Amino acid sequence: MRSIRLRRPLVALALLAIGAVGATACGTETPAQVGSDDRERAERARRVSEAWEGSEAAKAWQEGYFPLDDPIRLPEDAFHNNADKLAYQTRNIELRGKLPDSSAKKGKIRWRAGGALTVSIDSAQTSYEGLAQGKATRAALVITGARLGERTLLTSRGPATVPAWYFTLKGYDTPLVRVAVAGPAKPPKSPIKSLKLPSDVLWPLGGLVSVSKDGRRVTVRAQHGACDDGPVVDVRETASSVVLSGWIRGRSDGPCTKDLLAKEVTVKLDRPVGERPLVDAYTGGPVPYKN
Structure with a gap:
């Protein structure tokens, strides 16, 4: 595989540690692996949503300007x-x-x-x-x-x-x-620790792009590699949070570049996001708005 070329420094260190995007995105997925990954993603999302419920972070989110x-x-x-x-x-x-x-x-x-x-x-x-x-x-x-x-x-x-x-x-x-506001408050500290490295199970999101006027469509930047079918974002909704889990679909065998790419992905919610925090399952913290 060719040398690494990163477009987003957010995961540069992590990619080097795991062999970069190309290595992560290559390999054949078996049904057993896919099912195991789904369960692991769902469990992480559950733990993140439970950590936010009634937390100091949730209180700060509902009282501050974000x-x-x-x-x-x-x-x-x-x-x-x-x-x-x-x-x-x-x-x-x-x-x-x-x-x-x-x-x-x-x-x-x-x-x-x-x-x-x-x-x-x-x-x-x-x-x-x-x-x-x-x-x-x-x-x-x-x-x-x-x-x-x-x-x-x-x-x-x-x-x-x-x-x-x-x-x-x-x-x-x-x-x-x-x-004209001098700037938003610093995002509240996550009540749960971030994962350490991107994996087949979860990748960090690249930021919030937009929320629709009715509050039921959320668009985020999701990251993926050069030899896959693109990113997917799963949603776990509770009364107090919306947890978004980014992962990569369709990793394939064979040589590929190690570019880290980003794609806008829109997810539909069962009800308007309202005052619920939009949380990245990978980091455990709010998904920051990035224009």
Whole structure:
């Protein structure tokens, strides 16, 4: 097999320890092995969900601010052309105008179901710098101003109204909106230890992509190798948590590269996720949102 080429450092050390993706993804699965793996996955998911029930982690999740949504909302008519789309993807954004000097240092997050939390908010300049991470060129998107407002964001406690900066984009009728909250709280410490190495049974998930408006479809990034049929994500739902178990289907014999790949996988829930934490069965902790 060829030398290892990793695309995600999350499991680099683990892959080296087990012979990398190619070695893990190669080999013939027998019915006995598959059944044993299924039972082991189900048992791990059960232990994870039981560890979260009534835990300090669950309490912190239900009392804190943990976004499950993209902090950036694009203009309604984005994008006018491929050049603008590429400029956004590469964060090639230029400021041509004056940003307001907001005196507000604190703001409130208000949940639709009740409750509020006072948080620090970013200045317009800080939020702009969070957007414009590329080197501005002639093909840049142009910001000409900004105003402080609010937007609705899906969080660990359901929909919430969150302070946000509305940036005016040259040539666009609607603004580019970025959440102004200085950052989510550190995720609660898992009440159960993470597994040590990826295996045929479980792989760590690569992050949360989105939750549908009705809360019943969850999309995550699941990891797999170059010589298999792709990743699978199983779901265990309880009244207090949703445990997601990522694994790899269809490993085959023969030479293959050792690329670590990622694919978006959508799972359907029996009922809306609500305030239940989305938990990775491998790590035992919440699946972090990654845009």
